[in-house]
Amino acid sequence: MKIAVCLRRVPDTTSKIVIGAGGKAIDEAGLKFVPNPYDEYALEAAIALKDAAGAGETVVVAFGPDNVQETLRTALAMGIDRAVHLQGAPSADGLSNARVLADHLKDGSYDLVLFGKLAVDDYGQQTGAMVAELLGLPCATAITALEVADGRATVAREVEGGVEHAGCSLPAVFTCDKGLNTPRLPSLKGIMAAKKKPLDIVPVTAPAGKVEIVSLALPAERAAGRIVGEGAAAVPALIQLLTTEAKVL
């Protein structure tokens, strides 16, 4: 099993978002950055599948500026074998970025290419499926179950009102959702080992994109709510408000 995982570096999910000076991106000062939480399910799946196969290689790939190397090291500390830093500036257009990744992945002879279902910063939710389309590979997105046997994969994904099941032959591209597994934490031994694992740097340029960010703004605050009262005694007043004021009953 040779498995590639594409990884993004994103602000920690507890971060308070402050809009940067240009009004198009966040102010990154003082933010803590982490591997994209959904990518961790992909990393875990890759490591577990290789372990189960007893042979193969896991590779983590990140496209971005030099600070993604720190995130790649975290993946190596979890147990991924080697890392590739596609060094350059990602575009606001997912397809441009997908082209960069697909270009790198196409000659890698990977059985599986895994992504997180979305990155919790731009919520783009498109790169994995685009890479699959560019590579001409089968793809399922937001999977919560994955089984690989005899050159085939069967997957499950949550859809409205149920769980959709699907199958395809390998090689294939999947994007991973919560529920797929429980990602391991990097161990101290893993962190030491990660320092010695290979991290290749490949300079790349994203092709011109068709998406331009015009602005980034904070959402309108919800108007301050009100405490209707305390305990069961407050229920009649609440029902009254829901019926006459909010009109949702």
Place this chain on the structure above:
Amino acid sequence: MTAILAILEQRNGALRKGSVELLAAARRLADQAGTTVDALVCGAGDVAGLDALGAAGADRVLVATAADFSVYCPDGIVATVAAVAPQYRAVLVSATATGKDLAPRLAARLGGCCGMDVTAVDIDGANIRAVRPVYAGKAIQTVMLSGTVVLAVRPGAYAGVSAAKAGTREPANVPTYFKRLTVTGIRAPEKASIDVAEARVIIAGGRGLGDPKHFALLEELAEAFGGEAAVGASRAVVDAGWIEHGAQVGQTGKTVAPELYIAVGVSGAIQHLAGMRTSKVIVAVNRDKDAPIFKVADYGIVGDLFEVMPALTAAVRAAKAH
């Protein structure tokens, strides 16, 4: 390359909820650009409800029929759309699990670009401007998209329109395609329940419930709403195994926009708020008056949920009986 294409979802021969709303978004773009709306429905046989699509805003309904379309068949839909793509300036899908899967595949095949989970769309000269929540709803991004644009429009973002025309119906050609992924079907959960992503009312429970069996308190209230309420949950109780993943609302769960969201024993962590702050009306029941959930709740009751919930259920039942 002018018209707008809306790809409508069907399941088991019935159009999915949200088709009419998606047509409304398509109609808006088409009216601004002075062009027409085509609706594409991919099915294996008859699909109910097509006659109503003209009045909902479709100038033309294209029906693509293939045996594979009895279930979701991304490779077939992508091939079908790619064959007619030069006619379209924008392709719209609902930002459902299916639509979010389809949109990027289409954008890649068409060499266009993809706007995911958009809440508002407009024509701006040669471009399409889209508004979309990012950072789990903690910020709102406006983007300008050019070329062939594929948009996944968030369910609930648009209200249906009523157009004064009937619309025409035509079969659409399904070209030969290579089916790389085979969807075998959808398994419904053992307990038939409404999905939080589609419910008008959500009763969400958190760690304050104390024990999985206390979800019964939420189910009783959901029942009192009579078939329009779903039970949701915070991640804390999903991770504890008290309820299945599908119920999780929040950053790593579902983004929901019901008319009424009742958060019971939920603290209101930023990642939970990310998924439910777009609810129209939020009610919180929490015994901690300083719980962050009260900052987003329209109405709050400070108190023990074990005392409040039975009273609330009885009151809703009584209100509904009127």
